[in-house]
Amino acid sequence: MSEEDRITVEVLVDARELSRLTPKTHPLWWGVAGAVAIEAAVVANLLTSYFYLMAQNEVWPPEGVAPPDLLWATIVLFVLPLSSLTMWWAGVGSDRNRKTQLALGVTASVALATLALGIRALQIDAFDIRWDQHAYGSIVWTITGFHFTHVVSAILGTAVVSVLAWMDYFTSERQLGVVVDTLYWYFVAGVFLPIYLVLYWAPRLL
Numbered sequence: 372m373s374e375e376d377r378i379t380v381e382v383l384v385d386a387r388e389l390s391r392l393t394p395k396t397h398p399l400w401w402g403v404a405g406a407v408a409i410e411a412a413v414v415a416n417l418l419t420s421y422f423y424l425m426a427q428n429e430v431w432p433p434e435g436v437a438p439p440d441l442l443w444a445t446i447v448l449f450v451l452p453l454s455s456l457t458m459w460w461a462g463v464g465s466d467r468n469r470k471t472q473l474a475l476g477v478t479a480s481v482a483l484a485t486l487a488l489g490i491r492a493l494q495i496d497a498f499d500i501r502w503d504q505h506a507y508g509s510i511v512w513t514i515t516g517f518h519f520t521h522v523v524s525a526i527l528g529t530a531v532v533s534v535l536a537w538m539d540y541f542t543s544e545r546q547l548g549v550v551v552d553t554l555y556w557y558f559v560a561g562v563f564l565p566i567y568l569v570l571y572w573a574p575r576l577l
Contacts, residue, residue, distance in 0.1 A: 454483035
């Protein structure tokens with residue numbers, strides 16, 4: 372192809388002129404929404420792989436291996452949605468310029484997610500399988516580790532938002548960081564439900 376036949380398209384967006392009062396028009400919001408969509412697709416792929424491996428094995432889990440214990444996972448199933456509720460409450464405070472409500476809400480969410488992370492660590496420690504033991508062990512560890520990493524990233528990001536909130540950084544006009552952080556938080560909390568159903572109930576019911 373000659374130089375004359377090549378067409379170069381360059382798109383420039385000056386985000387400085389975009390209003391933070393309408394976050395859904397901001398490239399950062401769409402960037403986080405796109406990241407959530409990609410990560411949701413990865414989770415769907417992992418869960419599909421779980422069922423594929425299940426279909427390839429007559430006995431699932433393998434003989435002598437029990438499904439992961441329900442107790443810790445069920446506690447996490449309630450703690451993570453509770454952290455979403457406090458994030459929603461924080462978002463309401465941000466919308467109404469209630470800075471203390473915002474700071475308390477995001478701090479509570481970080482605390483609840485840290486609790487969930489600690490419980491997940493106990494649950495992982497209780498696994499009686501290794502990741503390199505068989506296909507079942509590999510997929511269980513991969514899915515669990517993937518979500519564990521998501522919770523860690525959500526805690527770190529929201530901890531920064533919490534610090535900024537206590538410093539009175541956010542206002543009803545300057546709340547884009549709160550909006551995109553809340554969007555990601557809802558994903559991390561919500562995606563645990565299908566993971567819980569597949570890892571903890573599918574081997575018991577199917």
